[in-house]
Amino acid sequence: MAALEAQKLTPAEETEVQQWLTTSERLKSSPSDASILDKLNSHLTSRTTLLGTKPSKADVAIYESLAPAIKSWTPEQRTGQHGHPHIVRHLDFVQNSSVFDLKISDADKVKVDLDDIVYVKPPTDAKAEKERLKKEKAAAAAAAVGGEGGVAATVVDRTKAAAEAVKDAAVDAKDKAAAAVGAGGDKPKKEKKEKAPKPQKAPAVATPPSPRLIDLRVGHILKAIKHPEADSLYVSTIAMGDKPGTDDTAEYEGQVCRTVCSGLNGLVPLEEMQGRKVVVVANLKPVKMRGIKSCAMVLAASPKLKEGEADDHKGPVELVTPPADSQAGDRVCFDGWRGEPEGVLNPKKKIWETFQPGFTTTENLEVAFDGSLVKEVGKEETGKLTTADGGVCTVKTLKGAAVR
Numbered sequence: 001m002a003a004l005e006a007q008k009l010t011p012a013e014e015t016e017v018q019q020w021l022t023t024s025e026r027l028k029s030s031p032s033d034a035s036i037l038d039k040l041n042s043h044l045t046s047r048t049t050l051l052g053t054k055p056s057k058a059d060v061a062i063y064e065s066l067a068p069a070i071k072s073w074t075p076e077q078r079t080g081q082h083g084h085p086h087i088v089r090h091l092d093f094v095q096n097s098s099v100f101d102l103k104i105s106d107a108d109k110v111k112v113d114l115d116d117i118v119y120v121k122p123p124t125d126a127k128a129e130k131e132r133l134k135k136e137k138a139a140a141a142a143a144a145v146g147g148e149g150g151v152a153a154t155v156v157d158r159t160k161a162a163a164e165a166v167k168d169a170a171v172d173a174k175d176k177a178a179a180a181v182g183a184g185g186d187k188p189k190k191e192k193k194e195k196a197p198k199p200q201k202a203p204a205v206a207t208p209p210s211p212r213l214i215d216l217r218v219g220h221i222l223k224a225i226k227h228p229e230a231d232s233l234y235v236s237t238i239a240m241g242d243k244p245g246t247d248d249t250a251e252y253e254g255q256v257c258r259t260v261c262s263g264l265n266g267l268v269p270l271e272e273m274q275g276r277k278v279v280v281v282a283n284l285k286p287v288k289m290r291g292i293k294s295c296a297m298v299l300a301a302s303p304k305l306k307e308g309e310a311d312d313h314k315g316p317v318e319l320v321t322p323p324a325d326s327q328a329g330d331r332v333c334f335d336g337w338r339g340e341p342e343g344v345l346n347p348k349k350k351i352w353e354t355f356q357p358g359f360t361t362t363e364n365l366e367v368a369f370d371g372s373l374v375k376e377v378g379k380e381e382t383g384k385l386t387t388a389d390g391g392v393c394t395v396k397t398l399k400g401a402a403v404r
Contacts, residue, residue, distance in 0.1 A: 004057050004100070011291030013051055014228035015235055015259075019252075020050050020058035022223050024065040031069035035254045037084050044086035048093065055099045063094040063102075071110050081119040088112060209376050211334050211355040211369050215283035215341035216385070217241060219260075219296070220328040222252055224273035226265060229290040232313075234273060236260045240280055240296065241329015248286050248295040255328075261294035267317040268300070279320040279332060279367075279385070279393055283345050284352060301361055301401040318398050320367050323391025332393055334369035335383035359403035367393040367403055 009017065027036060040062070043050070050058045070078075070091055079085045092112040094100050219240040227233035239255040249256050260280065264273070281297040288294070299320040305311055322332060333339070345351050358374040361367055362382075372380040385393040395401065 004055060004060070007054075007056065009051075009054075009056070011227075011229045013054070013056075015225065015292055016051060017056050017058045018225040018228070018235075019223060019237065021061050022225070023253075024058070024061035027062070027065040031066055037087065039251070039253055041084040041086045044090050049090070055097075059090070059094050060100055060102070063091055067091060067095070067110050075116055075118050079116065079118045083118065085117075209351070209354065210337045210339065211358065211374075211377070212337045212339035213342045213345070213351050214281060214355060216299075216332045217280055217282045218322045218326045218328055218330040218332060218387075219278045219280040219282075219298070220255075221273055221276055221278060222255065222257060224270060226270065227261060227290060227292065229292075230261075230265075232263050232265050233261050233289060234265050234268075234270065235292055236262065236273060236298070238278070238280060238296065238298075239328040240282055241327075248293065258295040259293060260296045260298060261289040261292055262298045262300075263313075264298070264300065264317065264319075267313075267315045268319060272319070276319075277322050277326065277328070279322055281352070283341055283343060285344055285347055299359075299367075299403055301367070301395045301398045301403045303398065304360075304400065304402045316398065318395045318401075320385075320393050320395060320403060322393050323387055323389075325389075326387050326391060330387050332385050332387055334385055336371075336379075336381050337369065337377070337383055356404050357402075361395050361398055361401045361403060363399055365394050365397070365399060367395065 023036060023040070027033065030036070047053075049055050050062065066087065070088065073083075073088075074080075077083050078088045091110055095102060095104050095109050217240050219238040222237045222239060224234050224236040227235050236259070237252050237257045238260050239252075239257050242249045242256045242258065244251070244256050246256065249258055251257070279299040281299065284297055286293050286295040300317050301320060302315060302317045322330070326332075342351065354376055355369070355374055358369045358371060358377070359367070360370050360373070362384075367385040368382050369385070370382050371377045372382075395403075
């Protein structure tokens with residue numbers, strides 16, 4: 001274990017280790033949670049350790065959380081068709097490898113019978129499958145095209161015939177055209193009609209810029225930890241409605257999530273970040289923050305600075321809270337400025353910097369956009385930040401605050 005403690009890990013690996021330590025705590029209280037076990041088994045399918053090949057204290061933590069439960073697993077639970085064989089393999093590696101040096105007696109180890117394999121996935125013969133599809137395709141083509149005596153013409157034959165037909169048609173057309181010119185040679189030429197000028201298209205009406213360009217969504221923080229390299233940052237794993245395979249996402253506990261760094265350490269207690277819903281800006285360009293890529297931003301409110309006042313970053317700070325019945329991924333928009341957002345905001349256009357000064361809170365603690373503070377929007381209205389169903393996003397106590 002001393003060797004593991006002294007091991008050098010990158011900031012990204014440190015973050016992953018902290019995430020697995022959190023998962024191990026959840027497994028202690030719920031060792032039969034199918035969603036966590038399925039995710040863990042899938043993760044270990046092509047990995048020797050949780051980090052891939054590099055051992056860490058996270059491997060030991062998962063072992064200690066699951067070993068008591070796995071001792072009583074049936075063969076079907078271990079290696080059956082719907083079992084978790086990769087978890088069993090990982091557990092056997094951790095308890096026996098000298099790398100971890102757990103010094104567990106044989107009597108206390110989880111008994112693993114390497115020959116007791118209940119289900120083996122049948123292999124797919126890729127070559128045979130390819131040949132079968134090829135034959136089916138050829139048979140279908142032969143059935144579709146028949147020749148004299150029921151014999152199908154080959155592709156080459158049909159191509160030649162089609163080429164000859166096109167050639168004959170072209171010669172025939174040329175002869176007819178020559179005959180027509182010869183017969184009507186004495187006719188006067190028709191005068192060309194002057195073409196009427198095409199009507200000019202009306203220029204497109206430029207729509208004024210709008211805060212709708214900013215992709216604001218409900219996010220669900222599944223886990224938050226302290227950034228291993230920055231005292232002021234939290235690193236959160238947030239589900240925000242992305243489709244599987246979206247850039248800069250990863251699956252966590254069965255949900256598609258993004259990693260988000262936020263400068264809230266010391267301003268919002270870590271326990272308040274766990275398992276809660278927030279509002280996120282989802283189309284900012286990802287940036288690396290002390291070695292960890294942050295792929296969104298969590299919205300929070302803080303008192304507005306007076307003219308000439310410097311921001312001492314001491315707070316208070318309150319997270320923006322979406323309606324209780326909202327779901328991760330729900331769009332939220334300012335009333336009066338609803339519409340489709342941009343893809344990824346172009347930093348050179350400074351769209352976020354232009355509209356953020358209008359983000360505020362009302363006397364009723366509702367988050368809103370004040371058009372009078374941003375001349376580019378072209379109207380001095382105030383619109384609440386709401387879901388499609390009309391639910392309003394709020395803060396706890398801060399009135400007339402800046403939201404960013």
